[in-house]
Amino acid sequence: MDYLNRMAPSEVLTHRLLERRAAEAPDALFFSFQNESFTLGHCNRMANRMARNLQEAGITTGTHVAVFMDTSAEYMYLWMALSKVGAVEVPINTAYRGDVLKHVLHTCQATACILDDRFIDTVDEASFGFAQFKQVFAAPGRASALPPRGQHLASLLAPNDESNLTLLPRYDDVTCIIFTSGTTGTSKGVMLSHHCLTGGGLIYAEINDLCSDDVLMNFLPFFHCAAKFLTIATLACGGRMLLQPRLSISTFWHEVRAHGVTNFMGVGGICNMLVSRPEMADDAKTTIRTIYAVPDPADIHKELERRFGCTVTTVYGSTEGGLSLFRSVSDAYRPNSCGRPGPYYEVQIVDADDNPVPVGTSGEIVVRPKRPFLIGSGYIGMPERTVKTWRNLWLHTGDRGHADADGFYYFDDRVSDSIRRRGENISSFEVESLVSKHPAVSEAVAVPTASEIGEDEVWVLVVPRQGQTIEPEDLLVHCSRYMPYFMIPRFIEIVTDFPRTSTAKVEKFRIRASGPDAKAWDREAHGWKVTREGLFSMDGQLVVSFGSSRSKAPSNLSANE
Template identity: 45%
Template sequence: MSSQNRIRSLPRTLHSLLEMRASERPDHPFLMASGQTWTFAELDRHASRLAHGLKRRGVGKGDHVLVMMAGSPAYLALWFAVSKLGAVEVPVNGAYRGAMLRHVLQTAQVRLAIVEDAHRAVFLEASDGLVDPAAVLDPDALFTESDEDGPFASADVAAGDPAGIIFTSGTTGPSKGVVMSHRHQMSFGLFFSEITGFRADDVAYNYLPFFHIAAKFLTLGTMLAGGRMALRPVFSLSRFWSDVHEYGVTVCVAVGGLCHLLNSAPERPTDAENPLRLIYAVPVPWEFKERFEARFGLELVEGYGGTESNLVAYSRLGEDTPRGSCGRPSDHFEVVILDEDGHEVPRGEAGEICVRPRHPRTVMTGYLGLPEKTLEAFDGCWLHTGDRAYMNEDGYVFFLDRMKDAIRRRGENISSFEVERMLNAHPDVAESAVVPVPSEVGEDEVKAIVVLREGSRLTPEALLRFAVETMPYFMVPRFVEFRAELPRTPTMKVRKVELRSEGRTDGTWDCEQAGLRITRRGLEPL
């Protein structure tokens, strides 16, 4: 089937996908969580009950419904219930509080808020004057009062109508609400299933929070393929492999540091004796990719994309992707590298990744309440990702950095992403994060925050000497700081904004204070 036909054959809305599956395969055990199994029919029945309850509360088409809940079968039922009403889900990070949460509420203008008890006090404080306390519901109470059985007459919703608003992390300013249509979210699921070759006999493992698009496209991709999904509210390294075996997991998503955490665990002779066939990793850890695949008996594939765009480039299963590349552009998108003036750069030259969809409504509608930012994002009729990369002569994309994370040192542009990969190649390094710190002479210096493998006695100077031997002199970190772990978001991404704001700390080792200088010739005494 052509890509155009695959898009056209998608169910029009989120809830129509569930209703279709519930009609065709009512007894299929789709969802496994907390010792329970929910069939397609059971999930649809719960979603319809909640839709009746929300309708009695006055929720209708176009209304914004905020949700602060951990991932669970109840969350999924609520997600599809909101869709049945033609309302718009506004999932919010449970870590938001204070001014950040208030900004979201001012922007979203929610009709109803469904907030777990763990977040209620923080939410009520931030929402004072913005949300009627009577419109702040405990999910357990909502589920209890929604007792009307029977089908729900879903609203007339178009594929291009908004399904959800996902707020970005806000690392360069206030969070922006990305308006995502039903077709946008559905196509995310379709493209994920294509990238991973997801089959009806596959079992997905979903531990990601549903305020993140990855949790949603993993769910939708599984539903589209008619597979099954094991659901966890949060990631637990200690439970990961037992869950994989218990549920027969074959596919999972590794956002952020999951592969590094698995790789740093002590090796066992039985590591490869597991049902996993594939990990969709963002990014693939090229510094140990081959060893990791052999150790665990699986394949790593990578997709590149974002909430605003979609999954626009990826490494193909069974294809020999060049080391360090996140793959080739998807057939569903045009992908180019542009300079700051909007001109396409020559192959091999760095610039910004920019995207155009080949199918309508498969990228964001825009930023909620921010028409200027929306126009800026679509400047020149390209969606600007804010990511720096280059494309080689064969069309493979090599991600370098977020534009905001790029480091400028003595006239050279440095990719923190590339420095991290080279540091991670040291056998004693479990993981690293590289950030800029202000230099005394202008521009930036490079700081590496490093997590060592258990039992390592590596010193900062020894790591520095390794860096001098393995990377260009101008990329070598002047500052090194060892830590037991890196700060993370709920989606396992490293919180670089926090590390950047810290700068030099009492625990930061400075090679110049240690009497060493990084030069073109290597390390020299001061």
């Protein structure tokens, strides 16, 4: 269904979708979360109440609000409320801490912060005692732990006018800043307009041909565009959403059958995990109609469709560039292709001088929209990087690809030094910087290496300082104290030097091509485990906690890491 083209750009705002749906069917189910159901009308009323409380607290049009929260119904209300008042949401990866979090908080220009109670200490340390924030709201919990000027999040849900606000942000206003990993530098905050963010969700609904009887499973965190796209697509098609705090492979198909799920995102290695489980006679006896697989590996594509009786769609996109290439339910399948340009974007393959290359030749993928403000509006606080990335009226993705004579596009490789692991983009620069904090490390290199379940594993090579030695276990513990769980390397190798050019630059392509051999220490092979809760030694002891009181020895890491 052509959702986006049916709407004028001025109407493509997420909260406007909610308001229209709530007016049409206030008692219709919008989403379920932890055995509770929430109607469209209820969600809109709570968002309106929260929006007015935000305004009274001084959070209004243009206010940058750092949000450090887990998935919850309150987060849903907050997201919609921030959209209604014209504030700029900065949803932050809840695994961030230390220097990575300091960089994000400094760059995003947030003057307000809304967070769950369990993140207070983490944000307090990274923000120098919440000094940059004029307003702070924390979820109910340890009252004595509230930071200076802090208030309970519950105060934002205090009784207030529940009618729609008359203030209408413009479709080209920035509504959200999503931080995506740096590839040759630090993480970058992508400024997304209402039209860009909401349009992405509408395009998702089109790709998967969603309609009012669809049930979308959403287990992705709201600091990624993907979770927001699923929510927006639910509003667009008039279906409902099963909202979950995280993915559990062990209970996945039970949840699908219990809730009648028809669509989900198979990002990262999720599809590989699903087909790696033993085949069951009733695999195809589910309500699943479409799986949006990114990537869509040719070696498991047919097995996914055969085993689970569904259609697999796919896309090539980015936070900056939107969903520019895709294969919808009605498009032909071509192995390893990420589809063809949709109706809303132009796509080219260019050389180093931005000249188009011949068919079949590999070059950089560049994108531009056919509708206004349907790609990112730049990187916050990084004007030079913005100009470089958006040069010559094209968004330069930093990815290499090629096209065939029939107009199908193929992703070849990353032009830059990023690593993608478990659906997370990881900056090799940030990994190297944090590894180099170890006092015995002279130089560090981080590169991707293929994972058994798809995407990459993090492989770190280090040269020790002269006269010093480093044990892999010691470096692993060090990394666990500084990095988000998904960034912590699997492979660690101690070397005397790296392959270099004549100007002493490290030739990472040679390292990547060789792959880790027997000299590389593999934490999984040695029994060490990393979960969202912490680092566990080979004997199951918690060595480094990531701040959760629920830490315990993991049992099946591959499904839930």
